[in-house]
Amino acid sequence: MTVDNGRATATFGPTMLTRRLFVACAALLAVSSWAGRPLLSPAFAQSADAGAAAFIQKLGNDAIATFSDKAKPRQQALDQFRTLLYKGFDVPYIGRWVLGRYWNEATEAEQAEYQKLFEQLIVTTYAERFIEYSGETFRIAGTAPEGETDTMVTTQIVRPNGPPINVAWRVRKRGADYKIIDMVVENVSMGVTQRQEFASVVAQNGGKVAGLIQALRQKVGRAG
């Protein structure tokens, strides 16, 4: 949300510009930042749950430490991704939430197979991105309470190429543990996206969860 002003000024510091241009620059920036200030108000002024932010910080550090090592065999990296995934995310909860009202319409056997396939889909979708880690860093931009039980931890992921990405993590506390239950990338909830996609697949298969399971089987079979 906020951009480091100090760093920006350094990039466009006086050494690069003549004095007159620098004065003009400073004046214009003063005007624009005055104009822009109300939009940059601290939306995350009060912190909700410091533990949730610490949890995200640690998980992110672990992920970077794990995938920085490029010499690692592929299978080992995949296993470590799965470990981190379960440490950080409540995968069964997300799977069930994403299926929405169709969860109750599925048989127990379908629910079990769906959950297995859902986990494989997550792994095939995201593992590659982590294994191909190429120097991204992140910083926690803020925390805010969300709903009655959760904390939204906002992070900014800084990439070596391209503009930074804003990702918010919805964290739920269960006993002493924290788990991520949704991930919001540039204001788009991955949970909602997947839920709407799955609903569409079920609808196209005559409202049958079996159709979704079939599609998932093909997807993870082909990609994995």
Place this chain on the structure above:
Amino acid sequence: MQGQGRTAIRPEFALTEKSRRTMKLASLSRSLLRSAAVAAFALSVTACATRPADSGADAYAVSDPLEGVNRVVFGFNDVVDTVALRPAAEVYVTIVPDPVRDSIHSFIDNLMSPIYIANNLLQGDFEGAGHATGRFLTNTVLGAGGIADVATAAGIPNKPEDFGQTLAVWGVGSGPYLVLPLLGPSNLRDTVGYGVDTVGDPIRIWAYANDHKTLSYVRTGVSAVDARSQVLQSVDDLRRNSLDFYATVRSLYQQRRQADIANKPAGAPEFPDFTAPPAK
């Protein structure tokens, strides 16, 4: 079941904070509001007429009454993308160096500033208009005519506002989801908005008045390739990982628009506790 109550609050019909602010300005801009009200009414009527009575029991069900036609157009766009736009974007990324592409991107975007400023004003968002004007001045003067995005580096990020968002702030419903040929995902309201932005674009008006139509076409082409080049990897990922690419794009579009209109993240979904799941 979950969040049944949420279905009743259709975000596009809810009065936003901004539209309330617009109302405070009623005395200043009565005639503007009158025409806005007419437009809003006309569009909401169409929207209601095409909206199915029951949008589904699921709070996250999407309204897409024209899905059949939309999927056909989506398929057509996909072919155009595969054979023309994506390859063009790949060539562009390969042969044009990063800093040059950044400059082109900033330059194109800076040319859109008059539209952003106007739409902020139409939404009654004077802070936003000041912000957009500050960006425009900063980048035009210090950014050498817009080829350097000095403003973003100085902590004034880009916040595009288009006429579709303006209509939404005025209370116009989105209407049915539409996939436009070549232009991609939209809805009835945003299609109208796109038309108004295009017709009202000062650069286009200038180009047409001075017989520089070719420049206008070049800009459109470069914008398309530039926009596509920004999302090469994300779109490839999405396409590869989707079970239903059409539904994924529809969901992304609608969520992004909601956040853009509200200028903040859309209302977070409800995540009920499943610790006591219903039998079966």
